Amino acid sequence: MIKTRFLSNLLLSFIWLAVTGAFTFENFVFGFLLSFVLMWLITTNRREDKYFYRGPKLVAFIFFFLYELIKANVQVAYDVITPRYYMKPGIIKIPLTAKSNLEITLLANLITLTPGTLSLDVSDDRKVLYVHAMYVNDKETFIANIKNGFERKLLEILR
Template sequence: MIKTKFLSNLLLSLIWVAITGAFTVENFVFGFALSFFLLWITATDRRDNKYFNRIPKLIGFVFFFLYELIKANIEVAYDVITPRHYMEPGIVKIPLDAKSDLEITLLANLITLTPGTLSLDVSDDRKVLYVHAMYVKDREEFVANIKNGFERRLLEITR
């Protein structure tokens, strides 16, 4: 059901681009949003349809990730250009709510993509993710930020 809605959304977006004759990214994004809105209006049961819930969450997640990425880049860059280093490195054990291989892999990669953090390993029982971080002032706060930020938002999209 989700795949067919997504493919319908893409097809309607391409039709929009073809009709308008403007082959730009902005026009495609506008067409995607317009077709999403049209599909949403014509849907018979919006509450049970996961597609209409996931797309806004996915867009929100992209903006959240970009915010975290910019924030981490600024923190690392500031530490590099100042004479005093503010690093407090550590390896942190993060308990996982993510169960599937896809969820764990996505979470580990998102953590690694953020400057100052690196996913090291997943325990054999897949219940713990080990992360090296440059700035660990408080371990519980670091774990809470990962769990309430990346993991919670990722699980909202994948489940």
């Protein structure tokens, strides 16, 4: 169902490009958003249709990840440029709510993509993720940021 909605949204976006005659990225994005809103308006069971729930969550997650990526880059760059080191490295044991291989893999990769953190290992029972971090001022705050940030938002999209 999600694939059908997405393909319909893409088709309507390309129809929008053809009708307007302006084949630009901005016009495509506008057409995609316009067709998303139109499809949302004509759908009767919006609450049951996951496409209209996951789409905005995915966009919000992308902006959240970009924010975290920029914040981590600035923190690492500042630490490299200044003469004093602010690093407090540590290996943190993060309990996982994610259960499937896909959820755990995506979470581990998102953590690794963020500068200053590196996913090291997953426990054999897949209940714990070990993460090396350059800036561990407070262990509980670090765990809460991962659990309430990356993991919660990722699971909202995948489940």
